[in-house]
Amino acid sequence: MKIYCVPGLANDYRMFENLAPKLLSQNIEYLEHLPPQHLKESMEEYAQRLYKTIEAQKEEDAVIIGMSLGGMISVELSKLRPFTKVFLISTVKHPAEMPWQIKLARRLPLDKVRLPAWLLRSTVKPVTWMMGVTNSDGREHIKAMIDSADPQHIAWAQYAAANWQNDLIPDNYVHIHGSRDEIFPAYMVKASHFIKGGNHYMIMDRADELAQIINQELASLMGQKALPFSSMK
Structure with missing residues (x-):
């Protein structure tokens, strides 16, 4: 079974390096970030371009795993092809699950932000704090990513996430969330599974528990078709 993995904001394939080796299928492809066409490109438009990179691949049994921003992108991608299962980790499925701080950001001119590389590098400490990373290995991991x-991608992602408009979620999703997620508070999220004490970085430091949930689903998917969408209106 093919597995597509979509990393989050300022992450890349390395965010999956603890989880991926534990998955039942090792037929894994990482959907790395594309440069934005412009800073007001919508999440939907971005997903359509990202989809073109895998459009020619017609695996009947394919699932997608999206983490944080990658979860939102995965929801949009699931509208474009029938994934057998959509796994969402430390993310939101719908703007209603976002905290007030992100909703407030819609009023800010984020599309005019230009982040210089030196300023981006200076965000390591606050980012690791927000993600709940408390050890040096985790901090070095975040710093490397x-x-x-790409500063332009980060500027776009902030705007696109804050202004994400979505009313449909796939019925065949599995949403795994940490009870102590600092970026998307658990009380705002309707998840399938909550990892007690898990934070936004749990894909790395709680990978065994995430893999167990995902592998249970993968083991039961043989021959299963993708399901339709539910309206959030």
Whole structure:
């Protein structure tokens, strides 16, 4: 079974490096971030471009795993192809699940933000704090990804996430969330599974528990078709 993995804001394939080796299928492809066409490109428009990178691949049994921003992108991608299962980790499925701080950001001119590389690198400490990272290995892991991140993509992602408009979620989703997620508070989210004490970084430091949930689903998916969408209106 093919597994597509979509990383979050200022992350790349390295965010899955603890989880991926534990999955039942090792037929894994990482959907890395594309440069935005412009800073007001919508999440839907971005997903359509990202989809073109895998459009020619017609695996009947394919699932997608999206973490944080990658979860929102995965919801949009699931509208474009029938994934057998949509796994969402430390993310939101609908703007109603976002905290007030992100909703407030819709009023800010985020599309005019230009982040210089030096400023991006200076965000390592606050980002690791927000993600609940408390050890040096985790901080170095986040720093390595931020150092590699494209400032233009981060500026776009902030705007796109804050202004995400979505009314449909796939019925075949599995949403795994940490009870102590600092970015998307658990009380705002309707998840399938809550990891007690899990934070926004749990894909790395609680990978065994996430893999157990995902593998249980993967093991039961043989021959299963993708399901339709539910309206959030």
